[in-house]
Amino acid sequence: MASITVPASVYSVPMPAAPPSRPPVTAYAELRRIVVAAGLLDRAYGYYLAVGLRSYALFALGLWLAWALPPTLLGTSAASLALGFALVQLGLLGHDAGHMGVFRSARWNWVLGEMCWSLTLGVGFWNWRDRHNAHHAHTNDTGGDPEIRGMALVAFTEEDAQSRRGWQRRAVGYQGTLAPVLLLLTSLAALVLRVDGWLYAMRRVQGRRRWMEVALLSLNLAIWAFAIVRLGGHWLAVFIGSQLVAGLYLSLVAAPNHKGMPVWTHGLQLSFIERQVLSSRNLLPHPVTDFVYGGLNYQIEHHLFPTMPRAHLGRARALIKPFCEAQGLDYEEVSPLASYQAVYAELHRVAQSVR
DSSP states (O other): OOBOOOOGGGOSSOOOSSOOBOOOTTHHHHHHHHHHHTTTTSOOHHHHHHHHHHHHHHHHHHHHHHHHSOSSHHHHHHHHHHHHHHHHHHHHHHHHHHTTOSOSSHHHHHHHHHIIIIIIIOSOHHHHHHHHHHHHHTTTBTTTOGGGOOBTTBOSSHHHHHHOOHHHHHHHTTTTTTHHHHHHHGGGHHHHHHHHHHHHHHHTOOHHHHHHHHHHHHHHHHHHHHHHHHHOHHHHHHHHHHHHHHHHHHHHHHGGGTTTSOOBOTTOOOOHHHHHHHTOEEEOOOHHHHHHHTTTTOHHHHHHOTTSOGGGHHHHHHHHHHHHHHTTOOOEEEOHHHHHHHHHHHHHHHHHTTO
16 A cells, blocks of 8 residues: 655644555445444434433532532532533533434434533533534644634644744743643633633524524523522532533543644645544543543544444444554554643643744
Protein backbone atom coordinates (compact mmCIF):
# COMPACT_ATOMS: atom_id res chain seq x y z
CA MET A 1 0.00 0.00 0.00
CA ALA A 2 1.22 3.52 -0.79
CA SER A 3 2.32 5.87 1.96
CA ILE A 4 0.13 8.76 3.05
CA THR A 5 1.43 11.89 1.34
CA VAL A 6 0.59 14.41 4.05
CA PRO A 7 3.16 17.16 4.67
CA ALA A 8 4.29 17.53 8.27
CA SER A 9 3.11 21.15 8.33
CA VAL A 10 -0.55 20.13 8.44
CA TYR A 11 -0.16 18.64 11.89
CA SER A 12 -0.46 20.61 15.10
CA VAL A 13 1.59 17.87 16.79
CA PRO A 14 4.75 16.37 15.27
CA MET A 15 4.21 13.56 12.77
CA PRO A 16 5.54 10.11 13.65
CA ALA A 17 8.88 9.21 12.11
CA ALA A 18 7.23 6.73 9.74
CA PRO A 19 3.81 7.87 8.44
CA PRO A 20 1.22 5.10 8.40
CA SER A 21 0.29 3.46 5.12
CA ARG A 22 -2.78 4.80 3.43
CA PRO A 23 -5.69 2.37 3.65
CA PRO A 24 -7.62 1.67 0.45
CA VAL A 25 -10.66 3.85 -0.21
CA THR A 26 -12.85 0.80 0.38
CA ALA A 27 -11.51 0.27 3.91
CA TYR A 28 -14.40 1.97 5.68
CA ALA A 29 -16.99 0.13 3.59
CA GLU A 30 -15.32 -3.15 4.51
CA LEU A 31 -15.23 -2.20 8.19
CA ARG A 32 -18.89 -1.18 8.12
CA ARG A 33 -19.86 -4.55 6.66
CA ILE A 34 -18.06 -6.25 9.56
CA VAL A 35 -19.77 -4.04 12.14
CA VAL A 36 -23.24 -4.48 10.64
CA ALA A 37 -22.79 -8.25 10.41
CA ALA A 38 -21.94 -8.31 14.12
CA GLY A 39 -25.21 -6.51 14.91
CA LEU A 40 -23.43 -3.56 16.50
CA LEU A 41 -25.68 -0.94 14.89
CA ASP A 42 -28.85 -2.60 16.21
CA ARG A 43 -30.83 -0.60 18.78
CA ALA A 44 -30.32 -1.30 22.50
CA TYR A 45 -33.62 -0.25 24.06
CA GLY A 46 -33.24 -2.20 27.30
CA TYR A 47 -29.80 -0.73 27.89
CA TYR A 48 -30.94 2.85 27.30
CA LEU A 49 -33.99 2.34 29.52
CA ALA A 50 -31.59 1.40 32.32
CA VAL A 51 -29.30 4.36 31.54
CA GLY A 52 -32.23 6.78 31.50
CA LEU A 53 -33.64 5.51 34.79
CA ARG A 54 -30.20 5.60 36.40
CA SER A 55 -29.46 9.12 35.17
CA TYR A 56 -32.76 10.58 36.34
CA ALA A 57 -32.42 8.72 39.65
CA LEU A 58 -29.06 10.46 40.15
CA PHE A 59 -30.73 13.76 39.25
CA ALA A 60 -33.50 13.11 41.78
CA LEU A 61 -30.87 12.23 44.39
CA GLY A 62 -29.14 15.56 43.82
CA LEU A 63 -32.42 17.44 44.27
CA TRP A 64 -33.24 15.42 47.40
CA LEU A 65 -29.83 16.23 48.91
CA ALA A 66 -30.44 19.93 48.23
CA TRP A 67 -33.75 19.61 50.07
CA ALA A 68 -32.64 17.35 52.92
CA LEU A 69 -29.17 18.60 53.81
CA PRO A 70 -28.68 21.70 55.96
CA PRO A 71 -27.72 24.91 54.11
CA THR A 72 -24.10 24.68 55.23
CA LEU A 73 -21.01 24.71 53.06
CA LEU A 74 -20.76 20.93 53.34
CA GLY A 75 -24.45 20.36 52.58
CA THR A 76 -24.45 22.75 49.62
CA SER A 77 -21.24 21.21 48.24
CA ALA A 78 -22.59 17.65 48.49
CA ALA A 79 -25.83 18.57 46.72
CA SER A 80 -23.96 20.54 44.03
CA LEU A 81 -21.56 17.66 43.34
CA ALA A 82 -24.37 15.11 43.05
CA LEU A 83 -26.54 17.35 40.91
CA GLY A 84 -23.69 18.48 38.62
CA PHE A 85 -22.61 14.89 38.04
CA ALA A 86 -26.18 13.85 37.24
CA LEU A 87 -26.63 16.73 34.80
CA VAL A 88 -23.66 15.61 32.70
CA GLN A 89 -24.85 11.99 32.82
CA LEU A 90 -28.15 13.22 31.37
CA GLY A 91 -26.24 15.27 28.82
CA LEU A 92 -24.41 12.12 27.73
CA LEU A 93 -27.75 10.36 27.25
CA GLY A 94 -28.96 13.34 25.22
CA HIS A 95 -25.71 13.17 23.25
CA ASP A 96 -26.53 9.62 22.16
CA ALA A 97 -30.06 10.70 21.21
CA GLY A 98 -28.59 13.58 19.21
CA HIS A 99 -26.69 11.01 17.15
CA MET A 100 -29.91 9.04 16.56
CA GLY A 101 -28.36 6.23 18.60
CA VAL A 102 -31.20 5.48 21.03
CA PHE A 103 -34.39 5.06 18.95
CA ARG A 104 -34.97 4.06 15.35
CA SER A 105 -37.33 7.02 15.08
CA ALA A 106 -35.68 10.40 14.51
CA ARG A 107 -38.66 12.06 16.20
CA TRP A 108 -38.24 10.14 19.46
CA ASN A 109 -34.51 10.76 19.49
CA TRP A 110 -35.27 14.48 19.22
CA VAL A 111 -37.79 14.27 22.05
CA LEU A 112 -35.25 12.57 24.32
CA GLY A 113 -32.50 14.99 23.34
CA GLU A 114 -34.70 18.03 24.04
CA MET A 115 -35.79 16.54 27.36
CA CYS A 116 -32.22 15.90 28.50
CA TRP A 117 -30.59 19.08 27.21
CA SER A 118 -33.08 21.93 26.85
CA LEU A 119 -35.47 20.99 29.65
CA THR A 120 -33.27 19.35 32.30
CA LEU A 121 -29.85 20.91 31.71
CA GLY A 122 -31.18 24.24 30.45
CA VAL A 123 -28.71 24.03 27.53
CA GLY A 124 -30.20 24.45 24.06
CA PHE A 125 -30.31 21.14 22.24
CA TRP A 126 -30.42 22.78 18.81
CA ASN A 127 -27.28 24.78 19.41
CA TRP A 128 -25.36 21.88 20.95
CA ARG A 129 -26.34 19.44 18.20
CA ASP A 130 -25.41 21.75 15.32
CA ARG A 131 -22.03 22.50 16.91
CA HIS A 132 -21.40 18.84 17.67
CA ASN A 133 -22.34 17.71 14.16
CA ALA A 134 -19.86 20.24 12.74
CA HIS A 135 -17.20 18.71 14.96
CA HIS A 136 -17.95 15.22 13.65
CA ALA A 137 -18.02 16.35 10.03
CA HIS A 138 -14.74 18.30 10.26
CA THR A 139 -12.87 16.60 13.09
CA ASN A 140 -9.70 18.54 14.00
CA ASP A 141 -9.97 20.64 10.82
CA THR A 142 -8.65 24.12 11.56
CA GLY A 143 -11.30 25.74 9.39
CA GLY A 144 -14.35 23.67 10.25
CA ASP A 145 -14.18 22.10 13.72
CA PRO A 146 -15.60 24.45 16.39
CA GLU A 147 -14.15 22.28 19.16
CA ILE A 148 -10.53 23.25 18.40
CA ARG A 149 -11.17 26.98 18.31
CA GLY A 150 -9.56 28.38 21.40
CA MET A 151 -10.85 30.92 23.88
CA ALA A 152 -9.39 34.23 24.98
CA LEU A 153 -6.78 32.58 27.21
CA VAL A 154 -6.34 29.28 25.35
CA ALA A 155 -5.16 28.22 21.91
CA PHE A 156 -5.19 24.57 20.87
CA THR A 157 -3.17 24.96 17.66
CA GLU A 158 -0.04 26.83 16.64
CA GLU A 159 -2.02 28.55 13.88
CA ASP A 160 -4.47 29.96 16.41
CA ALA A 161 -1.68 30.92 18.81
CA GLN A 162 0.31 32.72 16.10
CA SER A 163 -2.77 34.72 15.10
CA ARG A 164 -3.22 36.19 18.58
CA ARG A 165 -2.23 39.77 19.32
CA GLY A 166 -1.69 41.89 22.43
CA TRP A 167 -2.65 40.52 25.84
CA GLN A 168 -4.22 37.39 24.33
CA ARG A 169 -0.92 36.43 22.72
CA ARG A 170 0.89 36.98 26.02
CA ALA A 171 -1.71 34.90 27.89
CA VAL A 172 -1.47 32.06 25.38
CA GLY A 173 2.30 32.10 25.76
CA TYR A 174 1.85 31.02 29.38
CA GLN A 175 -1.16 28.73 29.03
CA GLY A 176 0.88 25.72 30.10
CA THR A 177 1.87 27.44 33.34
CA LEU A 178 -1.67 28.71 33.84
CA ALA A 179 -3.23 25.28 33.24
CA PRO A 180 -4.61 24.90 36.82
CA VAL A 181 -6.31 28.30 36.55
CA LEU A 182 -7.64 27.48 33.09
CA LEU A 183 -9.02 24.19 34.42
CA LEU A 184 -11.02 26.10 37.02
CA LEU A 185 -12.29 28.47 34.33
CA THR A 186 -13.68 25.50 32.38
CA SER A 187 -16.22 25.14 35.18
CA LEU A 188 -18.01 28.09 33.54
CA ALA A 189 -18.68 25.95 30.44
CA ALA A 190 -22.21 24.96 31.45
CA LEU A 191 -23.21 28.57 32.12
CA VAL A 192 -21.69 29.69 28.81
CA LEU A 193 -23.56 26.93 26.97
CA ARG A 194 -26.80 28.08 28.58
CA VAL A 195 -26.33 31.58 27.18
CA ASP A 196 -25.22 30.28 23.77
CA GLY A 197 -28.32 28.09 23.60
CA TRP A 198 -30.61 31.07 24.11
CA LEU A 199 -28.78 33.19 21.54
CA TYR A 200 -28.84 30.37 18.98
CA ALA A 201 -32.55 29.73 19.52
CA MET A 202 -33.45 33.37 18.99
CA ARG A 203 -31.14 33.97 16.04
CA ARG A 204 -30.95 30.69 14.13
CA VAL A 205 -33.94 28.48 14.91
CA GLN A 206 -37.14 29.30 13.03
CA GLY A 207 -40.89 28.75 13.39
CA ARG A 208 -42.40 26.22 15.78
CA ARG A 209 -38.98 24.76 16.54
CA ARG A 210 -37.83 28.09 17.97
CA TRP A 211 -40.84 28.44 20.24
CA MET A 212 -40.54 24.88 21.47
CA GLU A 213 -36.86 25.41 22.27
CA VAL A 214 -37.55 28.72 23.99
CA ALA A 215 -40.45 27.18 25.94
CA LEU A 216 -38.26 24.35 27.28
CA LEU A 217 -35.38 26.67 28.17
CA SER A 218 -37.84 29.05 29.88
CA LEU A 219 -39.43 26.20 31.83
CA ASN A 220 -36.00 25.17 33.13
CA LEU A 221 -35.31 28.72 34.32
CA ALA A 222 -38.79 29.06 35.79
CA ILE A 223 -38.45 25.89 37.86
CA TRP A 224 -35.11 26.99 39.27
CA ALA A 225 -36.42 30.52 39.93
CA PHE A 226 -39.45 29.10 41.77
CA ALA A 227 -37.21 26.90 43.94
CA ILE A 228 -34.88 29.80 44.76
CA VAL A 229 -37.71 32.22 45.62
CA ARG A 230 -39.71 29.72 47.68
CA LEU A 231 -36.87 27.80 49.34
CA GLY A 232 -34.22 30.47 49.79
CA GLY A 233 -30.67 31.35 48.89
CA HIS A 234 -29.43 27.84 49.61
CA TRP A 235 -31.02 26.74 46.34
CA LEU A 236 -29.34 29.58 44.46
CA ALA A 237 -26.01 28.33 45.82
CA VAL A 238 -26.89 24.77 44.78
CA PHE A 239 -27.85 25.95 41.29
CA ILE A 240 -24.59 27.86 40.79
CA GLY A 241 -22.54 25.09 42.35
CA SER A 242 -24.13 22.38 40.23
CA GLN A 243 -23.50 24.41 37.07
CA LEU A 244 -19.82 24.82 37.97
CA VAL A 245 -19.46 21.11 38.73
CA ALA A 246 -21.23 20.20 35.48
CA GLY A 247 -19.01 22.56 33.47
CA LEU A 248 -15.82 21.11 34.94
CA TYR A 249 -17.01 17.51 34.53
CA LEU A 250 -18.12 18.14 30.94
CA SER A 251 -14.74 19.68 30.09
CA LEU A 252 -12.86 16.75 31.63
CA VAL A 253 -14.96 14.30 29.61
CA ALA A 254 -14.35 16.15 26.33
CA ALA A 255 -10.67 17.10 26.73
CA PRO A 256 -8.97 13.70 26.15
CA ASN A 257 -10.79 12.90 22.92
CA HIS A 258 -8.93 15.00 20.33
CA LYS A 259 -6.64 17.52 22.03
CA GLY A 260 -3.00 16.76 21.31
CA MET A 261 -3.91 14.66 18.27
CA PRO A 262 -3.13 15.60 14.64
CA VAL A 263 -4.85 18.79 13.49
CA TRP A 264 -5.44 19.19 9.75
CA THR A 265 -5.18 22.30 7.63
CA HIS A 266 -8.49 23.30 6.15
CA GLY A 267 -9.21 21.64 2.83
CA LEU A 268 -6.77 18.74 3.25
CA GLN A 269 -8.16 15.70 1.46
CA LEU A 270 -8.33 12.69 3.78
CA SER A 271 -10.56 9.67 3.70
CA PHE A 272 -13.26 9.44 6.36
CA ILE A 273 -11.54 6.60 8.20
CA GLU A 274 -8.17 8.39 8.20
CA ARG A 275 -9.58 11.64 9.54
CA GLN A 276 -11.59 10.01 12.30
CA VAL A 277 -9.05 7.45 13.52
CA LEU A 278 -5.91 9.59 13.34
CA SER A 279 -7.60 12.56 15.02
CA SER A 280 -9.18 10.63 17.90
CA ARG A 281 -7.89 9.12 21.13
CA ASN A 282 -9.44 6.30 23.16
CA LEU A 283 -9.19 5.78 26.90
CA LEU A 284 -8.44 2.28 28.11
CA PRO A 285 -11.74 0.49 28.79
CA HIS A 286 -12.84 -0.18 32.35
CA PRO A 287 -16.34 -0.33 33.91
CA VAL A 288 -15.68 2.85 35.91
CA THR A 289 -14.27 4.67 32.86
CA ASP A 290 -17.19 3.53 30.72
CA PHE A 291 -19.63 4.92 33.30
CA VAL A 292 -17.87 8.22 34.03
CA TYR A 293 -17.18 9.06 30.37
CA GLY A 294 -20.51 7.76 29.11
CA GLY A 295 -18.97 5.76 26.26
CA LEU A 296 -16.98 8.72 24.93
CA ASN A 297 -13.84 6.93 26.08
CA TYR A 298 -14.41 4.84 22.91
CA GLN A 299 -13.89 7.96 20.83
CA ILE A 300 -12.52 6.20 17.75
CA GLU A 301 -15.45 3.81 17.55
CA HIS A 302 -17.90 6.63 18.22
CA HIS A 303 -16.47 8.81 15.44
CA LEU A 304 -16.44 5.97 12.94
CA PHE A 305 -20.03 4.97 13.79
CA PRO A 306 -21.80 7.90 15.54
CA THR A 307 -25.21 6.17 15.55
CA MET A 308 -23.86 3.07 17.30
CA PRO A 309 -25.54 2.55 20.71
CA ARG A 310 -23.20 3.07 23.63
CA ALA A 311 -23.79 -0.51 24.78
CA HIS A 312 -21.98 -1.87 21.70
CA LEU A 313 -18.88 0.34 21.67
CA GLY A 314 -16.76 -2.06 23.71
CA ARG A 315 -17.53 -4.97 21.38
CA ALA A 316 -16.88 -2.72 18.39
CA ARG A 317 -13.44 -1.86 19.78
CA ALA A 318 -12.49 -5.53 19.67
CA LEU A 319 -13.15 -5.49 15.91
CA ILE A 320 -12.03 -1.98 14.99
CA LYS A 321 -8.68 -1.88 16.79
CA PRO A 322 -7.10 -4.83 14.92
CA PHE A 323 -8.71 -3.65 11.67
CA CYS A 324 -7.06 -0.22 11.99
CA GLU A 325 -3.72 -1.75 12.88
CA ALA A 326 -3.94 -4.01 9.83
CA GLN A 327 -4.61 -0.93 7.67
CA GLY A 328 -1.58 0.91 9.08
CA LEU A 329 -3.71 3.42 10.98
CA ASP A 330 -2.34 4.54 14.34
CA TYR A 331 -4.96 3.57 16.95
CA GLU A 332 -4.17 5.63 20.05
CA GLU A 333 -5.45 4.32 23.36
CA VAL A 334 -4.12 5.46 26.75
CA SER A 335 -5.14 5.72 30.39
CA PRO A 336 -7.19 8.75 31.50
CA LEU A 337 -4.18 10.15 33.37
CA ALA A 338 -1.92 9.76 30.32
CA SER A 339 -4.53 11.52 28.17
CA TYR A 340 -4.62 14.56 30.44
CA GLN A 341 -0.83 14.61 30.49
CA ALA A 342 -0.86 14.61 26.67
CA VAL A 343 -3.35 17.50 26.61
CA TYR A 344 -1.19 19.48 29.05
CA ALA A 345 1.94 18.76 27.01
CA GLU A 346 0.20 20.02 23.86
CA LEU A 347 -0.94 23.22 25.58
CA HIS A 348 2.63 23.77 26.74
CA ARG A 349 4.04 23.09 23.26
CA VAL A 350 1.62 25.53 21.61
CA ALA A 351 2.49 28.12 24.25
CA GLN A 352 6.19 27.76 23.49
CA SER A 353 5.54 28.43 19.81
CA VAL A 354 4.64 32.06 20.57
CA ARG A 355 7.16 32.74 23.34
